[in-house]
Amino acid sequence: MNIPSDLDISRATALKPLEDVAAQLGIGAHLLEPYGRSVAKISLDALEELPEEPTARYIVVSAITPTPLGEGKTTTTVGLGQALRHLGKRSAIAVRQPSMGPTFGIKGGAAGGGYSQVVPMEALNLHLTGDMHAVTAAHNLLAAMLDNHLHKGNSLGVDPHRITWRRVLDVNDRDLRNIVIGLGGRADGTPRQTGFDITAASEVMAVLALSTSLQDMRQRLGRIVVGYTRDGEPVSAEQLRAGGAMAVIMREAIKPNLMQTTENTPVLVHAGPFGNIAHGNSSVVADRIASRCADYVVTEAGFGADMGAERFFNIKCRTSGLRPDAAVLVATVRALKAHSGRYKVVAGKPLPAAMLAENPDDVRAGAANLRKQIDNIRLHGVSPVVAINAFPTDYHSEHDAIREVAEAEGARVAVSNHFLEGGKGALELAEAVVAAAEEPSGFQLLYPDSADLRTKIETIATKVYGADGVSYLPAAARALDGYEANGYGNLPVCIAKTHLSLSSDPTLLGAPTGWTLPVREVRASVGAGFIYPICGEMRTMPGLGSHPAAESIDIDEHGQITGLS
CATH class of the missing domain: 3.30.1510.10 (Domain 2, N(10)-formyltetrahydrofolate synthetase)
Structure with missing residues (x-):
């Protein structure tokens, strides 16, 4: 199948004036501060002018434990936001700003993809508004x-x-x-x-x-x-x-950035916290603005539901006061096959050839991870919707296997072809999300502020990760005691661990049991407002691969960027 590149699709998009994009949400032109022709800051005066109470249904997009390639959460977030507009809903999308490190490294950009992306992708991935x-x-x-x-x-x-x-x-x-x-x-x-x-x-x-x-x-x-x-x-x-x-x-940086999708749906792009040692979600300010002027706000949480969604619920929602109405759990055939333990997926390398063959049994073999992540959404009283992010290499029998697993767990499920078809390809998903969001919400935080730090850590480890318990190295135990003594015990916790497993060991696939979470160090982000225990080796400064994306990125004789992905 000959699919145009994301960059070509982005450049072929007929952009609407941002005043018109903002008008879809009732945000006046006087609240916009243009940065060129394709991006604008939204003044914080919007929080004063818009209705005080949220009016939107609040939807978070998360995923099963991903492969190193990622499973398309951003693309699904964009596709869902577009599809809701096809259903006659005023929708706003809220996503993080990509880091240029990964953009020029292995991962590439983070604008979404295909016909469900934020445009112009060059602006989003390179500097944006600084x-x-x-x-x-x-x-x-x-x-x-x-x-x-x-x-x-x-x-x-x-x-x-x-x-x-x-x-x-x-x-x-x-x-x-x-x-x-x-x-x-x-x-x-x-x-x-x-x-x-x-x-x-x-x-x-x-x-x-x-x-x-x-x-x-x-x-x-x-x-x-x-x-x-x-x-x-x-x-x-x-x-x-x-x-x-x-x-x-930071005075200008706190203002959210307004962009649009390939179908001119409003997108608020703001902040980009790391998904391992921070909460990995876009900004509270953007969500608060969007929630006052849309019917549906669709936002994305980094990595799997055990990480980004758990932090969305227990850190971001605790701070914002907003309450989610439904959660989308992105699942792919390739990720579930990887969780079978029969294949090895490496970032920057093609998938194993055998992994592309039709094999629903491989999907079922990796389904324990999907079941646990559905449970992790339900732990917080939120209705889960499993989105099967369809790839051209998938088979119907493999989608059917995912559907069987999800429905057996009582979750709604929909196949989504948003990458190739844009919003129309995500209509089944949008309908399922609307149905889930209309159910009475029973959202609840996993632990109270008053719980001590060890109780908070152990609650997440046992209930979300499936660990038998937690062990603390002496330095970590001393740090926890010190933070309690300094008055930080009321803060939520943000556990830093691998995103490639529900456990702290990236080699343990599926939904491992019979293990203990090892806390080797504990640090405090007092300004941000959380304590982060460190479990395993965390790289907070990535390196470049043998052939980073930067090798292919250039500028042509017309001043156009080439090679950006």
Whole structure:
């Protein structure tokens, strides 16, 4: 099948003026701040002018545990938003901004795909309105002020060996993971070991995503903890007198970005927090604006339901006050075959040839993961809808196998061909979502604020991941005790683990049992407002592969970008 590239489809789209796109939601042109012709910021005045109470049905799109290739959550999110418009619903889509690290690395862009993507894809994947750069600058300003404080006498008594604040850059660069700074003469700073993370992993990015207003963001930035004194007392950005300047840098970044899909459906693109050590969801501000002017808001949560959706429910919804009406669980034939344990899927490499052969038994063999992720949605009192993201290489018998499993679990299920057909290809999915959203919502948080941190960790580990229990290394146990003593025990937890398994071991497929979650370290994102236990090795600065996407990206004699995927 000869399918145009995503870039060609994007360029062939007849874009509507953004004033017309915003008008679909009742957002006036006076609330738009244009960035070129295809992107606009939405003023925070919209929160004052739009109705105070949410009117929209709130839909989150998640997935079964993905393969390294991903299973098409963004494409499904866009396709569903488009399909709802075909049903006569006012829909708004809310997604994260892609990081340029993966765009130039193995993963490529994150605009969706085919005839269900955010356009123009070049704008989305490359810089957009500079929000990523604002996060980078604000984060690194705090790092510079911290090091300057050390150089100028260290009146706060910061312990150089207990500094937790690194620097960030929106590029995949493994050589910056661990570095020594301050080399040279005395005028060149205080030598110490540190490193770089990718900008999406910055706590400033998590703050941007979870802030409810400009002033809330200002307060959160000030609460960021950068390290500890020799007596174990936390040192904040406010104590370094950096919070105000950081907020000034972020003043424009807190405004959501308005774009459109290939079918001119409104899309709010805002924030891009890392899906491992942060909550991996787009911004609260964008969802709050959209929820006041649409019939349906469709948003996406990163990775599988055990990660992005769990954090959407227990961190994002806890902060925003919004309550989901239904959850879409994206499943693919290839992912369920991978969970059978019979195939190995490697990012950047073709699928094994045998995996493309018709074999519904392989699908059934990997179905335990689908069953558990359906259960994870239901744990929060939300109605699940399984979306079978159809690929041209699939067989009807394999789709039927997924349908049988999902329906046996009592979940609604729909095959969606949005990649090839746009909104029309997702009509069955949209109808199922509308039916699910019209049911009475029984949404509930998994744990109360008042529970201690260990109880929160163990609740997620046993109920969501299927672990028998949790073990803590001594350093992790001491950190938890310290956070409780410092008054952080009321915060939710964001467990950092592999996204390739329900467990902490990426090699354990399906729905593993008989294992214990090992917590080796615990850190605090006090500004963002969560504690994150670390289970396994987390790479917060990705590296480039043997043939990164950057090798194929260029610009032609007409100034057009080529090779972007």
